Amino acid sequence: MSADKGITPRATDFSAWYNDVIMRAELADYSPVRGCMVIRPRGYGIWELMQRALDDMFKATGHQNAYFPLFIPESFLRREAEHVEGFAPETAVVTRAGGKELEEPLVVRPTSETIIYSMLGKWVQSYRDLPVLLNQWANVVRWELRTRLFLRTTEFLWQEGHTAHATSAEAEEETLKILAVYRDFMENWMALPVLTGVKTDAERFAGAVRTYACEGLMQDNKALQAGTSHFLGQNFARAFDVQFQTMDGTMDYVWSTSWGVSTRLVGALIMAHGDDVGLVCPPRLAPLQVIIVPIWRSDEERAATFEVAERLKAELTASGVRVDVDRRDGMKPGAKYYEWEGRGVPLRLEIGPRDVAQGQAMSARRIGGKQPVSLADATTVIPDLLDGIQTELLARARARRDEHSVRGTTKEQLIELMEGQGGFAYGGFCGDGACEQVIKERTKATVRVLPDPEFRSAEAPVRCVWCDRPSVTEAVWARAY
RNA sequence: CGGGGCGUAGCGCAGCCCGGUUAGCGCGCCUGCUUCGGGAGCAGGAGGUCCCCGGUUCAAAUCCGGGCGCCCCGACCA
Structure with missing residues (x-):
C-alpha cells in the first residue's frame, strides 16, 4: 500500500497535485457515473466530523433537522422566476417511472427551497408559528458540464438551512448569524481564514x-x-x-433565509493545507489524529513496543484523542511514515526499544517538528501538540492569504495580478454590473465579495478600479473555482 | 459544448510509426526466508476481453472507419 507514485508538485500543476492528493490519501475515487464521485471512508470521515461540528452549531442556534423529498414537481421550480432561470438548465428530470411516463416530470432537487415553501404554507398560520428554523442534511444534483472531485460534482452532499421569520430585520439577522457560524467553523475547525461579505447581483x-x-x-x-x-x-x-397573521391582525408574507455548505469544504481543506507529500488535515477534522508506529527487530522488542503502544492508545482514546496503532508486520517504519503523511494524519508517535527503555515516544508533526514525549504525561502533551498544529495551520493559511492580498489595487495591477500570481485584489467599485462584466472578460476575475467592515481597507477607495467613476463600495476580486 | 491529451494486469507505463508465432516492464498483490529508528532484499508465484463495434489481411494491441469513456484547458456554473 505504500506510495508507488509520487505526487505532482503543486508548483508543476496544481490540478494534478489536487487529484494526486485525493487518490494518495484515499479520500475519493471516480465512479462509473460521469461527474459523480465515490467518497471513500477516509474522505467521508472528514465530512462526518464536519457534519458533527456544524450540526452542533446549528442546534446551538436553535435549528432543528428535518427531511424533505429528493423529487420536486417540475412546476414548483417555475413558480419563482429567477429561481427557475438559474436552476432549470442544470437539473436532472425524471420523466418515466414505474414503467410509464409520469403525468408531471419530477426534478431531482438542485436545492430545496421550492418544496420546503410548499410545506411551510401549510404549517404557518400565525406569527406565533414563527420563526421556523430548519436544516436538512441531504444530497442534491446539479448537472454541471465540468466536474472536479469535491469541488463540483454532479451529485453532492450538503446541508441546507431554511428559515422563515415574521420580519425582514429578523430574517436578515438570521442570515448574518449563520454567516458568522460558517466563518467560525471554517476558521476554528478547518483552519481556513475566510473573507465575509455580500455578493454582487451577478453572483x-x-x-x-x-x-x-x-x-x-x-x-x-x-x-x-x-x-x-x-x-x-x-x-x-x-x-x-406562505402568509401569516400578524400581531395586529393583518396578513403578511414570511421573510426567509437559506444557507448551505457542502462536501466542497473537503476540497477547500485539501487545497488550503495540503503539501507536496499529500494531505495535511487539521487535527479537529482528522478522522485519525495520531498514528502510533511501533518499531522492533526481535520478538521480544515487538512484544515490548506493542504493549507500550497499545497502552498509550488506550490512554489517549480515553482522553478523547482519535488514535490507532500501525501493527502491520513486514513493512518498514519509513514506509509507514510516508503512507500516514500522505493521508494527512497530524501527529505520529514512534515507539522503539530505546523509547520503551526511556519511557517516552518520539512525536513527529505532519507539518514538521519532532520531539520526545514522556509517556507519563502523554495525555496532556499530545492534545496540546494537536492544538498547536491546529493553531499553526490557521496562522499559516492566514499569513499566506495576507501575503496574496493587495489593497488599493489599480487597473493595471488588477490585470497583472490576475494574469500572474493571483490572489485577492481589493479596490474601489462603481457598482455597475456592466463594469463588473468587462473586468471578468478581461481578467477572468470576479467580485468575490463586497467585504464586511472588518475586512475593508483602512482608507476607503474613492474611484472604481476599472472605470475611474466614483466608487460606491470596496470590492475584492479574484479568479475563482 | 469547443480545444488538447489518454484508453494495454489493481496502479503507472512500454510496445503501435514499420502487422507475425508465449504481449512486456516498474510498483502493488500471494508464498517463503532474511529484514525493520525515513520508501527493504532475495527466491518462487498469481493476475490481461490490449475500451467497444466493424473493416482490411493468411495474420491486428499495431493499419482503416465509426462509437464510447476518462483527464486537463476553455465556455458554463449558489
Missing part, C-alpha cells in the same frame, strides 16, 4: 434578495466560495403563498 443566488458568502484563498491563489447565506426577502413566500 447572487437565483431567487435571493442578497447573498452573503465566505471566501477562502487556496494555495494556487484562486478563491473558493466556501459557504453562502441568503436573505430571500419575501420572494419564495410570495411564490408559494
Whole structure:
C-alpha cells in the first residue's frame, strides 16, 4: 500500500497535485457515473466530523433537522422566476417511472427551497408559528458540464438551512448569524481564514434578495466560495403563498433565509493545507489524529513496543484523542511514515526499544517538528501538540492569504495580478454590473465579495478600479473555482 | 459544448510509426526466508476481453472507419 507514485508538485500543476492528493490519501475515487464521485471512508470521515461540528452549531442556534423529498414537481421550480432561470438548465428530470411516463416530470432537487415553501404554507398560520428554523442534511444534483472531485460534482452532499421569520430585520439577522457560524467553523475547525461579505447581483443566488458568502484563498491563489447565506426577502413566500397573521391582525408574507455548505469544504481543506507529500488535515477534522508506529527487530522488542503502544492508545482514546496503532508486520517504519503523511494524519508517535527503555515516544508533526514525549504525561502533551498544529495551520493559511492580498489595487495591477500570481485584489467599485462584466472578460476575475467592515481597507477607495467613476463600495476580486 | 491529451494486469507505463508465432516492464498483490529508528532484499508465484463495434489481411494491441469513456484547458456554473 505504500506510495508507488509520487505526487505532482503543486508548483508543476496544481490540478494534478489536487487529484494526486485525493487518490494518495484515499479520500475519493471516480465512479462509473460521469461527474459523480465515490467518497471513500477516509474522505467521508472528514465530512462526518464536519457534519458533527456544524450540526452542533446549528442546534446551538436553535435549528432543528428535518427531511424533505429528493423529487420536486417540475412546476414548483417555475413558480419563482429567477429561481427557475438559474436552476432549470442544470437539473436532472425524471420523466418515466414505474414503467410509464409520469403525468408531471419530477426534478431531482438542485436545492430545496421550492418544496420546503410548499410545506411551510401549510404549517404557518400565525406569527406565533414563527420563526421556523430548519436544516436538512441531504444530497442534491446539479448537472454541471465540468466536474472536479469535491469541488463540483454532479451529485453532492450538503446541508441546507431554511428559515422563515415574521420580519425582514429578523430574517436578515438570521442570515448574518449563520454567516458568522460558517466563518467560525471554517476558521476554528478547518483552519481556513475566510473573507465575509455580500455578493454582487451577478453572483447572487437565483431567487435571493442578497447573498452573503465566505471566501477562502487556496494555495494556487484562486478563491473558493466556501459557504453562502441568503436573505430571500419575501420572494419564495410570495411564490408559494406562505402568509401569516400578524400581531395586529393583518396578513403578511414570511421573510426567509437559506444557507448551505457542502462536501466542497473537503476540497477547500485539501487545497488550503495540503503539501507536496499529500494531505495535511487539521487535527479537529482528522478522522485519525495520531498514528502510533511501533518499531522492533526481535520478538521480544515487538512484544515490548506493542504493549507500550497499545497502552498509550488506550490512554489517549480515553482522553478523547482519535488514535490507532500501525501493527502491520513486514513493512518498514519509513514506509509507514510516508503512507500516514500522505493521508494527512497530524501527529505520529514512534515507539522503539530505546523509547520503551526511556519511557517516552518520539512525536513527529505532519507539518514538521519532532520531539520526545514522556509517556507519563502523554495525555496532556499530545492534545496540546494537536492544538498547536491546529493553531499553526490557521496562522499559516492566514499569513499566506495576507501575503496574496493587495489593497488599493489599480487597473493595471488588477490585470497583472490576475494574469500572474493571483490572489485577492481589493479596490474601489462603481457598482455597475456592466463594469463588473468587462473586468471578468478581461481578467477572468470576479467580485468575490463586497467585504464586511472588518475586512475593508483602512482608507476607503474613492474611484472604481476599472472605470475611474466614483466608487460606491470596496470590492475584492479574484479568479475563482 | 469547443480545444488538447489518454484508453494495454489493481496502479503507472512500454510496445503501435514499420502487422507475425508465449504481449512486456516498474510498483502493488500471494508464498517463503532474511529484514525493520525515513520508501527493504532475495527466491518462487498469481493476475490481461490490449475500451467497444466493424473493416482490411493468411495474420491486428499495431493499419482503416465509426462509437464510447476518462483527464486537463476553455465556455458554463449558489
